[in-house]
Amino acid sequence: MIHVADFTDLSQLTIHKVGNLGHDEPLILSQSPLQLSDETIGNLLLNYFIQPFVKNAEYFRFMHDADIQLNEVYKYCSLIFEDSTVFHDQSINIAKHLYKHSTHPKIKGGELYIVHFSKVQVDGEEVEAIGIFKSETRDTYLKVFLQQDNYEVNYEDGININKLDKGCLVFNIESEEGYKVSIVDSISKQNEAVYWKDAFLQVQRREDNYHQTETAVTLCKEFISTHLPGQYEMNRADQIDLLNKSAAYFKQNEQFDMNSYAEEVLGNVDAIESFKDYREQFQRDYRLDIPDEFEISAPAVKKNQRDFKSVLKLDKNFLVYIHGDRDRIERGYDDLANMQYYKLYFESES
Structure with missing residues (x-):
C-alpha cells in the first residue's frame, strides 16, 4: 500500500x-x-x-x-x-x-x-x-x-x-x-x-499475490459463467449462487487453496474435476501459472468484486439482486401463462 x-x-x-x-x-x-x-x-x-x-x-x-x-x-x-x-x-x-x-x-x-x-x-x-x-x-x-x-x-x-x-x-x-x-x-x-x-x-x-488473486478471480468467474452451464443444465439463479459462494470464499479467507475452494464452492465431484481441467486449459490459453495456494490480496478482491455479479435479469422488465440462500428461490413454468417464473420467499420487506 x-x-x-x-x-x-x-x-x-x-x-x-x-x-x-x-x-x-x-x-x-x-x-x-x-x-x-x-x-x-x-x-x-x-x-x-x-x-x-x-x-x-x-x-x-x-x-x-x-x-x-x-x-x-x-x-x-x-x-x-x-x-x-x-x-x-x-x-x-x-x-x-x-x-x-x-x-x-x-x-x-x-x-x-x-x-x-x-x-x-x-x-x-x-x-x-x-x-x-x-x-x-x-x-x-x-x-x-x-x-x-x-x-x-x-x-x-x-x-x-x-x-x-x-x-x-x-x-x-x-x-x-x-x-x-x-x-x-x-x-x-x-x-x-x-x-x-x-x-x-x-x-x-509482477507475479505477486495481487496478480495471483486477480487471476484466480477471473478463472473462477469464467468457469461458473461460461464453462459450467455448457456441461450441466444450470439456470441463472444457480450460477449466481455459485458466484456468491465464490465471492464469500475470497472475502472470508486469507489463503487461497485450489482444492478447498473447489470443495466448498462447487461440491459436486464431476464439477470439481471439470474445474481442474478448465484451470489447466485456462493456464495454457493465457500463458499463466496459477499456484495451488497463495495469500489472498484484499485490495485485488475489492477491485474485482464486480466480476461476481449477483443480478438476475428477467426479460427487460426485472432485475433481481441475489445475495445468498438459494433455497429461498423457486423456479418453475406456468402452463396457463405459457411463461417461466421465479418465486421468492422472504420474512420482511423494507
Missing part, C-alpha cells in the same frame, strides 16, 4: 515540457532542477503526485524481450539510484524517450515532472523512489480579487492538482527483476494511452 505520508523527502524535482512529436510540437528541457523554497507548494505538489497512487496495490516491473538493460526508463532510473548527482541529466533522457513515443495524433503535450524521493516507505520497507508524472489536461479557474474596494473577477489557465493524468513510481527494490513499479493512467481505456505503459515504460505485471 502507498500513502502520501510515506513520501517525506522530495529531494530533487525537474520539470520539462513534452509536446506531440507527430504534430511537430517542441520538447522544452529545463536547464536545472527546480529549487523548492515554499513549503506549501512542496506539499501541494506531493499531494498531486502521490494521492492518485493511494490504495493502489497493483505493481508492475520493467521488462525487455532481450535484456532488461535495454529498457530505457529502467536504465535511466538505475543510473539515478547509483548516483543521484546525475539526476537532472537522466531526467532529460527520460523526457527525450517519452517525446520519441509521443506520436499518436490524440496524445496531448504537457508538463513532465521527474522527482527523486530519497526516503520513502513502501510495504513497510524504506527505500529510494523515482517519480515520473505527466499533466496533459488544462483547466480554467476563476480568480476573484479585491481592487479599490470592489471585487473583480478574472480567469487563468492552470493544472488541477486533483487530476494527475499519468504517473509512475519506481521503487528501488528488486532491481534485477525490473524494480517494483506502480502506475497511474487516467485515460488508460483509450487506444492512444497504451503508449505510456507499453511503449514508454515497457512494463508487465
Whole structure:
C-alpha cells in the first residue's frame, strides 16, 4: 500500500515540457532542477503526485524481450539510484524517450515532472523512489480579487492538482527483476494511452499475490459463467449462487487453496474435476501459472468484486439482486401463462 505520508523527502524535482512529436510540437528541457523554497507548494505538489497512487496495490516491473538493460526508463532510473548527482541529466533522457513515443495524433503535450524521493516507505520497507508524472489536461479557474474596494473577477489557465493524468513510481527494490513499479493512467481505456505503459515504460505485471488473486478471480468467474452451464443444465439463479459462494470464499479467507475452494464452492465431484481441467486449459490459453495456494490480496478482491455479479435479469422488465440462500428461490413454468417464473420467499420487506 502507498500513502502520501510515506513520501517525506522530495529531494530533487525537474520539470520539462513534452509536446506531440507527430504534430511537430517542441520538447522544452529545463536547464536545472527546480529549487523548492515554499513549503506549501512542496506539499501541494506531493499531494498531486502521490494521492492518485493511494490504495493502489497493483505493481508492475520493467521488462525487455532481450535484456532488461535495454529498457530505457529502467536504465535511466538505475543510473539515478547509483548516483543521484546525475539526476537532472537522466531526467532529460527520460523526457527525450517519452517525446520519441509521443506520436499518436490524440496524445496531448504537457508538463513532465521527474522527482527523486530519497526516503520513502513502501510495504513497510524504506527505500529510494523515482517519480515520473505527466499533466496533459488544462483547466480554467476563476480568480476573484479585491481592487479599490470592489471585487473583480478574472480567469487563468492552470493544472488541477486533483487530476494527475499519468504517473509512475519506481521503487528501488528488486532491481534485477525490473524494480517494483506502480502506475497511474487516467485515460488508460483509450487506444492512444497504451503508449505510456507499453511503449514508454515497457512494463508487465509482477507475479505477486495481487496478480495471483486477480487471476484466480477471473478463472473462477469464467468457469461458473461460461464453462459450467455448457456441461450441466444450470439456470441463472444457480450460477449466481455459485458466484456468491465464490465471492464469500475470497472475502472470508486469507489463503487461497485450489482444492478447498473447489470443495466448498462447487461440491459436486464431476464439477470439481471439470474445474481442474478448465484451470489447466485456462493456464495454457493465457500463458499463466496459477499456484495451488497463495495469500489472498484484499485490495485485488475489492477491485474485482464486480466480476461476481449477483443480478438476475428477467426479460427487460426485472432485475433481481441475489445475495445468498438459494433455497429461498423457486423456479418453475406456468402452463396457463405459457411463461417461466421465479418465486421468492422472504420474512420482511423494507
